[in-house]
Amino acid sequence: MQPRPLQKKNTMALQFWNTLKRKKEEFRPLQPNRVGLYTCGPTVYDFAHIGNLRAYIFEDILRRYLEYCGYAVNHIMNITDIDDKTIKRSIEENVSLTEYTRRYEKAFFEDRDILRIKPATLYPRATEHILEMVEIIKKLTEKGYTYQKDGSIYFSIERFPGYGKLSGIDLSSLKKGARIESDEYEKEDVRDFVLWKKSKIGEPSYDTEIGPGRPGWHIECSAMSMKYLGKTFDIHTGGVDNIFPHHENEIAQSEAANGKPFACYFLHCAHLLVNNEKMAKSKGNFFTLRDLLDKGYDPVSIRYLLLSVHYRSPLNFTLEGLEAAKNAVERIQNFYRRLRLIPGGITGVSPVTENVDQAITKRIIQAEKEFKEGLDDDLNMPVSLASLHNLITDFNPKLEKDAINETESNLISNYIKEIDDVLTILREEKMELTAEEETLISERETARKKKDFAKADAIRKDLEGRGIIVEDTPAGPRITRKQKHACLAD
């Protein structure tokens, strides 16, 4: 029997809890098979804490699952490299804003790679989109949504009737014309928010058509999402703390400027907690990824812990929880390794000669169905992970008794490899390279060390033509083989 090609098509509709509608809705993208996804990125004023990383892992699972379902995802994540916090810290350290923020931008990309988060399609920086922000503010002014006060420009929320539709805030106690200049504030402080802040001595300032100054935080994300995804796009995400005021303000200024809906689906992940309090820099109750790596924890266990709880459930972080995640990951990795050790069991390349026990095929189909049903239901990861652990529980006794043949082992390990496109928790396998490819890679390394970047780039291009991707990381070059994109749904 031939190994069964696994079905990627959804049997049940993919559904998400849409914060905007306060209910679960079937996901229907604006264009068939394509998704425009905007995820609020890091404010690069310090190392990310693992609460921030929970949000990025949730977004990684969302992105990877959409791709698993066959969608081509255009994923934009901004870098907030100008705001109250970045400016304050760079002034304290007496370095330029660029020098200061690039340091933490680099650290963010390192954390991303360590946690196996798939790079976004693009990471636009706020400081490189000032003109786009100015254009939106000009349009809002022409349409009468703004006013000036003491050299800053504010958005008047009472002129936008939809204000509050995302967060459901109560506007009845709103004091006409009360404003707030800081980027972050609480619901109790609902007021007109700042679009453009007047320049202050010692702060970065841009000379623009709307006067000298710098942008408020919220306008940054409106400008960058619209530029790369269009005025109306599919999905916008962040942590629940982004609902108010950040996303509420993004909606107000974008929809007021465009006269069109902004994002169709808003998804927000719950917080990572410590002793039942939000993990936050300001509370001092945080761990960075580096803190945990220094304690000897493995990045894949951290990834597993952060993805294993439903994204809308708060997750209380403990080191015991991290230990449990480590055990769960090892169980999956060991099961996969033992399957691969079955003689001749090289996934997908060996000729199929042996008979397959139909019960095994059925069991894989059932596991795949449960895995998909879990994630189709608003990314219910606990259900999907349970389907994998139950499969392992059912097959482990057979493995013990050497009762799984080569073809069967290929079927099971193919399935696990396939869902690992979403989970990304298996041990990285050593890539098989030809002697010629090995030589090219080492020639490129030599060229790079000699700073002959033209030659290094030419070899990289050559390798790319052979389907081999070389990325330079702090730990040396990372070599991967180009993945074939998942087939698109009809």
Ligand code: AMP
């Ligand atoms: P920031 O760099 O502060 O703009 O935050 C980056 C992302 O992390 C945003 O999507 C926040 O909503 C999210 N975030 C911040 N703290 C936590 C937390 N404790 N748990 C989960 N997500 C968080």
Ligand code: ZN
């Ligand atoms: Zn944002």
